[in-house]
Amino acid sequence: MDSTHRNLTQQVVHELGKTILQGTYKVGDSLPSEAELCTSFNISRTATREAVKMLTAKGLISSRPRQGIKVLDSKHWNLFDVDVLNWILLGKPDLYMLRSFQQLRLAIETEAAFLAAQYAQPEDLQAIVDALTRMKDATNGQDDTHEADIDFHQSILSASKNPFFIQLKSFITTALKVNLRFTNRHRAVTVEEYQAHVDIFEHVKNGRAQQAYDAAMVTQKATLALIDEQIEQREINH
Template structure:
């Protein structure tokens, strides 16, 4: 573990390093973390900084700190996996195909309905944002950061078209899920024009105020990506 420079917020840096280590599997469920004194020595920080980092990680559901029990890693089902930090650490940790499958399964439960709501309730400026993102996808070179960001913005814009604050608040999850999965599924599909055409079907349906078509087009888009991941899992022999 690195000794941090003094001019950084030490407790936040510790939270990042320890949290990422847990999410990436360096520590398993019910494993004990180093003692408070050991953490102070390894990071070169005060007990106050260590205690603040422990509080932040406890609030995210990653660890439990109790007298006489020390600091222990909690089971994954107790983690606040929608927390933006946990999502980012999952991304930085190069998640497995199984994690990508879980991302896509969750997206199926969110985005098709958001698209349907968008076709019914979206304000014109919300629909325009979707169209603008689609145009950026068309203009970007394939497999570039610009293309990736335009694709992500397309999907986030659709959450906003729903005019539903609960769907909109899923933006961090969707952004992280897409940042990971698009790099895999678009490469497997291998046809940038077809990717754009599939996204255009969603946009056109929302613009036409056709909720059934919007939901169907978004569902087809995500189900195809999920199929790619399922095939990769089968080919790799990972446990289904």
């Protein structure tokens, strides 16, 4: 596939994927036919067909003869695909998706803290310290709240030395960004939140695996409780 063809295909994939996750097309809705997509994007049938295959592989759509191209339910989406994660961030994830994100974070990041306490190397500990410094600055509005928080959690995943956890950094980063955006988190990191992250680090640094796990569980459950509270409030109002 030459670069021009590939770029055109990727453009179609990005535009359609973003449109689906922004809710323009609902579950079960039909997308335009391949012929209509060719015309709409002014690209070849080959490039269009390749784009449809890519979106199918990502679990967003199904394409069958005489049934056309239809949007699939989110349970079919490849949520670990970097493109899908980015489209979720650009789109409008609901509170239930956000809760699912957080439930997985709770399982992953507590265990990552446990492993980090066992396997973290000096350079890993320094990366966590650097992230904490940014978080401390964020309590005074001197650094970016979101980026500082993300740095910390990425550093813990890296310190776990588990290659599977490390490869989930993109997922965790997107989950954090969605959470921060969805809860309209624009204020600085509070002193209490900063201290909670310091507690995790102290346990990791001193090799206290169970205590690191427990401290991470406290922060993750607190976030999950906020989401559950929003869901409960929404259900009451509806």
